[in-house]
Amino acid sequence: METVDVTVIGAGWSGLAALKTYHQVDPSASIVLFESAASVGGVWAKHRLYAGLKSNNMLGTYEFSDFPMDASFGVQPGQHIPGSVIQTYMERFVEHFQLTPFIRLNTRVRIAEQNSDGTWTLTIDDTDGEKTVVSKKLIVCTGITSQPYLPTITGQDTFDAPLFHCRDLPQHQDAVLQPNKRITVFGGTKSAWDAVYAAATAGAHVDWIIRDNGHGPVWMAPAYVTPLKKWLEKLVTTRLLTWFSPCIWGDADGCSPIRNFLHGTWLGRKIVDTFWSILANDVITLNKFDAHPETKKLKPWISPFWIASGLSILNYPTNFFDLVTEGKVQIHIDHITHLTPKTVHLASSSTPIPSDTLICATGWQATPPIDFRPSHLPQTLGFPWAEDPIPQSVIQQADAEILSRFPRLATPPPKPANYAPLAPDAPAAAKHPFRLSRFMIPPSLANTNSRSIAFMGLAMTINTTMLAQAQALWIAAYFTNNLTLVPREQCPPHLRKVLEQDNASVDADLVWETALHSQFGIHRYRGGFGKRNPDFVFDAVPYVDLLLRDLGLDYTRKGGLKWLEPYGVEDYRGLVEEWIGSRDAVSNSGDNDLGKKDN
DSSP: OEEEEEEEEOOSHHHHHHHHHHHHHOTTSOEEEEOSSSSSOGGGSGGGOOTTOEEEEETTSSSBTTBOOOGGGOOOTTOEEEHHHHHHHHHHHHHHTTOGGGEESSOEEEEEEEOTTSOEEEEEEETTEEEEEEEEEEEEOOTTSSSBOOOOOTTGGGOOSOEEEGGGHHHHHHHHSOTTOEEEEEOOSHHHHHHHHHHHHTTOEEEEEEOTTSOOSOOEEOSEETTTTEEHHHHTTBHHHHTTSOOTTGGGGSOHHHHHHHHHSHHHHHHHHHHHHHHHHHHHHHHTGGGSTTGGGGSOSSOGGGOSTTOEEOOOSSOHHHHHHTTSEEEEESOEEEEETTEEEETTOSSOEEOSEEEEOOOBOSSOSSEEESTTHHHHTTOTTSOOSSOHHHHHHHHHHHHHHOGGGGSOOOOOTTOOOSSTTSGGGOSSOOOOBTTTBOGGGOSGGGOOEEEOSOSBOSOHHHHHHHHHHHHHHHHTTOOOOOOSSOOOHHHHHHHHTTOTTOOHHHHHHHHHHHHHHHHHOTTTTTTTSOBOSTTHHHHHHHHHHHHTOOSOOSSTTTTTSBOOGGGGTTHHHHHHHHHHHHHHTTOOOGGGOOO
């Protein structure tokens, strides 16, 4: 039986950041990364790439700070990055930092069982069969886009045509993306837009079904927005503008007075509403949603204030909306009742839709694709499908506290009268959000003796790499006992008694803070995924601030214009080396508790 110090699961952005950073922080540790696919990349692995696939991000914002995407990758400034280039970049990252010996491809972790001493027994399947590995530490980087959610549709067994999740489009593209085909796309997410564009530009006729009893079409913004034509990716990382997003951890940026004015006063909230109204109207105007009856169907139903990573970017080489106005794409605001052979039936139409293919952009499973044991462990780990580890009395008080601090959230946008989750087991039907402190660790396992598991990549954000490298360093410090997690929130005395009556050693402040942070997403992002997992856009920079404060590092990263200039991955270059230098300096002075240092 093999024994290792640290196991990383998943070779996407988070997994590669975790592997590289941990090896840099603790070179003596034995570490292995297991990836079920045949290549690194996660959502950008080779088997998930299809013709024309590009990132929402443009050059300079989708890379690690210590490995810039230079001219050799063939992408010019202002260009969205092709999926194949991203995959190549990640392979070169592995080569550059000499990580290949630590990575095992085609290796799936099927079972993770926690032992009585806190270690993990992993049951893995690889090309040679089943094996067992014991690991002292476990970093789970499977994210929330690894396992597709495909609903059961009445009559699907008789459909007699390809029916698959958009993740599997690469395996079907040669057969289905053909002229004169009739392709049905189901869903209103960015993945649905991508599938519609791929099918229509291949010459197929597309019927696009967006549920009338769902959240409606996603916000799709041009790359440059506002009357000043600012780069959207940079807009959301400009500190001045992050203040206009209410954020429960926003005080980590050191600007509490400004945030309190904007979100705690009547005048401040009026200013905030004006900001979001300008942003929304600019997108609607630039996209000309109201100029044609069909494009009007793609006009979002709620303000962008209430959505997060659902704020996507038009990254297509030609005008997407021309496909709609020219009749190549027909939009149906409806929902599917059932299927018959090569036919899709809708609730509000007596005319069935002939279909050669049904592509479902229906989201992702909330569950990591691993069987965690023993049976009570999913609750301890705070998984959304398990019973809530935080008492309901604490959650109710957290709700009240959130709405008290941010009164704007008390008046959410109305849902459609007939709103319903796609299915009882759909991701939107999660019992509660992930209950993880800093969105990475279970509060009940945060003491020094229990530090054996952490999660990365659960946050949905357009600043993926910025978060990945910060989380990777935080976890490395946490696992090597060079970080003391000090909550920034104080639990009310009456709730402290509730929490401590079941477990006297519980850190009530940490549980309370976790309740506030995780529950906040439910109220803040009603049109996003906050009910299940962290989901934010303008809140990414203050989240990184929070992690850097925990690490005792300078979170401002800039000079006098730190409030006006956008932050990018380049501002965090050398972060690991900074922390190692700080750790060694403190160690030499005889104090190993870096976590107590705060800026």
